[in-house]
Amino acid sequence: MENTIVNYHATFSKTSGISEAARANFTALKSSRFTVNQINYIENKRQLIREHNNVLIDIDQKTINIYHININDIPSYILNNKIRTLPNTYNIAYWAWEFNKLPEEFVSLISLFDEIWVPSSFCQNIFTSYSFKPVVKIPHLIESIEIEESKPKIELQNKFVFLSIFDSLSTPERKNTDGLIQCFLDTFSTNPDVVLILKTVNLEKNKRLYKKLTEKANHHNSIILINENYTKKEIIQLIDSCHSYVSLHRSEGFGLTLAEAMLRNKIVIGTGYSGNLEFMNAQNSFLVPYQLITKDEDAGFIKKGYQYAEPDIDNSKKILKFVYANYNNLEDIKLNAKQSIENSFSKKAIGDLMNSRLAKISSFMKERSNVNLAKNSELITENIRLKHDIKKYEGNIIIKFKTILKSKTQKMVAYLFFIF
Known part of the structure; x- marks a missing residue:
């Protein structure tokens, strides 16, 4: 030892x-x-x-x-x-x-x-x-997990299922959820046999995204929104229940769920840029063409000067449509995907x-x-602590100012009410 x-x-x-x-x-x-x-x-x-x-x-x-x-x-x-x-x-x-x-x-x-x-x-x-x-x-x-046969949390009989998994606190701009939803609806809005599952966590902590995604799910029966903490077993069951995993991301450090879906013998569609190219290629998945963009101003988490991929949505629609229409003839791609992960990302x-x-x-x-x-x-360390203390102090000042302002406003309203 x-x-x-x-x-x-x-x-x-x-x-x-x-x-x-x-x-x-x-x-x-x-x-x-x-x-x-x-x-x-x-x-x-x-x-x-x-x-x-x-x-x-x-x-x-x-x-x-x-x-x-x-x-x-x-x-x-x-x-x-x-x-x-x-x-x-x-x-x-x-x-x-x-x-x-x-x-x-x-x-x-x-x-x-x-x-x-x-x-x-x-x-x-x-x-x-x-x-x-x-x-x-x-x-x-990317560990191969054997799970016993059991009833999944969602039953989707006779539906063709596209799946995407993401954390709602992990920058929706980077995950490009809007682009995926629009791509799916433009392609399958008139087809009742196809659904898109959006599996997320922490959605309640992102009010803007919560409003947007719940509205989409409420208005379109073909979009199923799940905001729950799943166990690893439940995540694997969800992946197993889908036909294709889709990520129209703008950038990924690695792309863990993409690789997990490939190991589970699924057709994986993803933007052909960033960390997911560590395991995705033209022989084992469908790579979406993109245009490389340099941000010219801050927009949320994506700052000025950052480069990211803008996936070609028109091409994405064609890929989704092709996968749906030819799913039974894509066994070679699924096999290549599974073998790629098994060979290079095993525990050993x-x-x-x-x-x-x-x-x-x-x-x-x-x-x-x-x-x-x-x-x-x-x-x-001292610099970080100092910045934290300053931020905390500034926060206390703002709270104190708001409290004083509220008190003064209440007094003014009471005064005016008394006069009139």
């Missing part, structure tokens, strides 16, 4: 794409020759707090920390936790990103870590452009990649002084 300890930090108990990816990759690492600890964090008022566990830090033990916490959540992580820069400690950030540029406030976070892991070549190119530190591609494990394949890299790190780790790294970490 290797004498290096590996601590895997993530929001393991959360319902999200990154948490699902962390759970899967931790599974691949559990069978390694290292001692591996799972360290879970829970979200409390937008802050990540370490769950109580019995994992102890031994400063004399060689330790590799893998922080599978996305870069935009690192500031909230730092408010309650430390990224330790002790001798004999090596810190890895496991990050995905969907655009060609990083926000300026995120760039400094790279210096907190010794190395970055990413799930795709697309992400690797992004982070390499910002850092001279190692940026290593470790894709996500991903586990071997992780173990190989960790073994190399362990071999070159020596007693080293982390004084400069520690000082840098303290400065960045």
Whole structure:
């Protein structure tokens, strides 16, 4: 057994794409020759707090920390936790990103870590452009799960089912839900035998999207909206119940559900851009042509200067129509898709990649002084805490001002009422 300890930090108990990816990759690492600890964090008022566990830090033990916490959540992580820069400690950030540029406030976070892991070549190119530190591609494990025969939560007898799964807090502009709905309705609005299932979570936390999607679902019987926290088994059952999985995304860091659908022997349609090209090609799926756009102004999460793909909706309609009309003749594509995932993203394949890299790190780790790294970490951490305190203070000032204004308004109304 290797004498290096590996601590895997993530929001393991959360319902999200990154948490699902962390759970899967931790599974691949559990069978390694290292001692591996799972360290879970829970979200409390937008802050990540370490769950109580019995994992102890031994400063004399060689330790590799893998922080599978996305870069935009690192500031909230730092408010309650430390990224330790002790001798004999090596810190890895496991990050995905969907655009060609990083926000300026995120760039400094790279210096907190010794190395970055990413799930795709697309992400690797992004982070390499910002850092001279190692940026290593470790894709996500796409695990084959056997589930017993049981009644699915939704029964769609004699319907042809297109499916799309997304988190309503994961930037609808990037997921391009509007484009998918319009594409589907333009193609099948007069066909009662075809339905589109939109499976999401956290919809109630996005009021604008909630209004839009519920209106669409209420006005079109062919659109089925599901906003529930499904178990992994229920997600797999839902994927198994569909004929085709569709994502007209503008950008993906990896595209976990696309890969899961391919493993479940489904016809997968997706924009031919970004992280999903790690596993999608013309032989195992349908890639939608696109036009590459550079944003000229901020629009929600997509900032000025970001590049993204605008999928060709007319071409998408043709693909959806073709898949529906020729579904029984697409067995070769389904087989190629399943084999692609089985060959390259299995527990053994991903586990071997992780173990190989960790073994190399362990071999070159020596007693080293982390004084400069520690000082840098303290400065960045202090800066994040300061920004948080300022934002909190400003928020309190605004609340106080609104309270005073409300009080004065009430007094004025009472005064006027008394006069008249």
